[in-house]
Amino acid sequence: MEMFNFFFFLNEVFSGEKCTLENLGNCHFYGPAVPVNAYLFLAMILFGLGAYGVVTRRHLISILMCMEIMLNAVNLMLVAFSRQWGLSSMRPPFVSTGDELWVYVPVGQIFVIFSLTIAVAEAAIGLALVYHIYKSLGTTQADDFDLLKG
Amino acid sequence: MNNFDLTPYVPWIWFSFFGLFTLIMAIGVVFHRKIVYNAVFLAMSLLGTAALYITLNADFLGIVQILLYLGGIIVLVLFSILLTRGEERGSEYVNRNKQNIWAFTSILGLSIWIGTQFWKVQWPDANRNLAANHWERYSEIASIKTLPQILNRTVPVEAIGDGLMKPYLLIFELASIVLLIAMVGVVIYMKPEKVDGDV
Numbered sequence: 001m002e003m004f005n006f007f008f009f010l011n012e013v014f015s016g017e018k019c020t021l022e023n024l025g026n027c028h029f030y031g032p033a034v035p036v037n038a039y040l041f042l043a044m045i046l047f048g049l050g051a052y053g054v055v056t057r058r059h060l061i062s063i064l065m066c067m068e069i070m071l072n073a074v075n076l077m078l079v080a081f082s083r084q085w086g087l088s089s090m091r092p093p094f095v096s097t098g099d100e101l102w103v104y105v106p107v108g109q110i111f112v113i114f115s116l117t118i119a120v121a122e123a124a125i126g127l128a129l130v131y132h133i134y135k136s137l138g139t140t141q142a143d144d145f146d147l148l149k150g
Numbered sequence: 151m152n153n154f155d156l157t158p159y160v161p162w163i164w165f166s167f168f169g170l171f172t173l174i175m176a177i178g179v180v181f182h183r184k185i186v187y188n189a190v191f192l193a194m195s196l197l198g199t200a201a202l203y204i205t206l207n208a209d210f211l212g213i214v215q216i217l218l219y220l221g222g223i224i225v226l227v228l229f230s231i232l233l234t235r236g237e238e239r240g241s242e243y244v245n246r247n248k249q250n251i252w253a254f255t256s257i258l259g260l261s262i263w264i265g266t267q268f269w270k271v272q273w274p275d276a277n278r279n280l281a282a283n284h285w286e287r288y289s290e291i292a293s294i295k296t297l298p299q300i301l302n303r304t305v306p307v308e309a310i311g312d313g314l315m316k317p318y319l320l321i322f323e324l325a326s327i328v329l330l331i332a333m334v335g336v337v338i339y340m341k342p343e344k345v346d347g348d349v
Contacts, residue, residue: 034165039206041265042169046176048261053180055253061230062185065192068223069176072199079206109208110313116218117325121332123223127230128336134234 039080046073060130060140064123071119075112082108164205172198185231193224210307 046069053066134140175198178191196219203212314322 034161034205037268037271038165038169039202040268042173042202044261044265044268045173048258048265049173049176049180051257051261052250052253055257056250057180059185061227061234062179062188065179065188065227068192068219069179069195072196076199076202079203079208079211082208083206106208106309106313109211109310110318112208112211113214113310113314114321114325116214117329120218120222121329123226124336125332127226128340130230131233132339140234 036080036084040077043073043077043080046070046076058142060133060142061127063142064126064130067126068119068123071115071122075115078108078112078115080108082106082112161205165202168198168201168205172202186228189224189227189231192227193220196220196224210310 050066050068050070050073053069054063057063057066130140133145137144172195175191175195179188179195182188182191196215200212200215200219203209203215
């Protein structure tokens with residue numbers, strides 16, 4: 001895992017300080033970490049942008065791409081909460097009692113993995129639907145689908 | 151200039167850079183009219199999100215994000231664009247109901263308002279308290295030996311694997327079944343219909 005961690009490599013190169021349990025608040029890679037509120041603010045703006053795109057865009061693939069932006073905003077929020085609250089989930093559900101009860105579980109990141117799975121399935125099904133609709137109706141504009149209009 | 155220390159602001163610099171990058175590319179996805187450009191903007195936005203994951207100590211998720219989205223979904227989207235090949239109509243057709251104005255005021259205004267409300271919340275620093283409490287009591291357990299590593303550095307992949315295989319095993323299997331059903335469904339759905347006379 002150290003090979004991926006170029007931020008902390010840079011931290012040790014530039015500041016030269018090791019992170020211990022005593023300076024927890026200051027040891028996220030150069031100084032005090034960015035508060036989780038900043039990430040939540042950014043994720044809310046991204047979610048709003050994606051929802052705006054879903055409402056206003058007319059091309060089906062554009063709507064799917066805006067949905068991807070919304071999913072990404074939610075994933076970002078989950079990861080931010082996982083950094084803030086990761087250790088508070090010391091008691092995982094669905095396991096028998098014992099020593100394994102106190103294991104560290106980064107719940108937010110695990111949920112992000114599930115969310116990625118669902119996003120991949122959604123993209124595959126959505127794009128297959130788009131292609132099928134294009135083959136049968138000859139258009140990909142959402143306003144042209146008025147088969148059920150009275 | 152000599153005594154100015156940039157070190158406390160470096161996380162903010164990383165966050166601002168990658169956050170603004172992600173935001174500008176998402177704006178490009180939403181507002182640009184050409185759909186191939188939209189896909190490229192979406193790829194860049196997902197790349198910025200992966201960088202934000204890395205700044206949140208989630209390196210593994212950043213790598214997974216790059217592999218899955220940039221390697222899989224963007225390719226799917228580009229293939230679909232090239233297979234369907236229809237450009238979006240002009241704005242005079244889309245905006246006939248003043249739809250974008252109402253969408254802007256409702257959705258984007260609401261989300262910006264909620265986001266500003268997030269700034270007022272004082273989250274308790276749960277990680278620090280729990281680390282101080284639990285490090286003494288549970289440090290003999292093997293899976294918690296990596297606690298300083300978890301807090302300071304990245305979340306180890308072993309913790310994610312433990313979580314997937316021990317407490318959330320049922321959801322993991324259900325997600326895999328959902329993925330399998332989706333794949334089989336797509337294959338059945340996209341199979342060309344059988345014409346009479348075909349074998």
